[in-house]
Amino acid sequence: EVLLVESGGGLIQPGGSLRLACAASGFPFSTYAMNWVRQTPGKRLEWVATISGSGGHTYYADSVKGRFTISRDTSRNTLFLLMDSLRAEDTAVYYCAKPLVPAPLRSLASWGQGTLVTVSS
């Protein structure tokens, strides 16, 4: 069974940094591209970033490019999202998501339970 468990969310001041983690199990983690998707307080879903299975290719939404960094540690089966220069509009529930097949740019078959990030002073 695929299991994705996010952690690291919390309340952070504007301009601050936060690192999210997603512990993965139940599938060959190193072969799958992985994604971060967020859901705003208004319930809109927004794709944030994708990393290839090897970690050699990364893709970002324009709204986070240059501020967020997606990475992975295949030895620990863990996905990360380092978020710098946080803004109020980054407030959201952040989900990690596994695609249906190992490649990037795919439908998202498995999701974690999400971790809430609140950016506020």
Add this chain to the structure above:
Amino acid sequence: EIVLTQSPATLSLSPGERATLSCRASQSIDSYLAWYQQRPGQAPRLLIYDASNRATGIPARFSGTGSGTDFTLTISSLEPEDFAVYFCQQRSNWPLTFGGGTTVEIK
């Protein structure tokens, strides 16, 4: 960026009725469209991928059709657990984008 527009925003129906949800893309996305269901307090769940393929474990009452710019999700006979929010998502081009959602509520 490909914009996905879902309609209606809210659908009020009774159990047993048929639900028809629409998703329109701002440009052709071939058949690269997925549908997700989200129940309150839960993460989205993949229902349909590549326009018409049911994901593992999804009941046959859910079906998807369409290609190009116009897509439809049909729930043939609503069960109580189907009252939820539904999102479409395209994977034709970066960035991945989602529609704004359709809420299927109990009439």
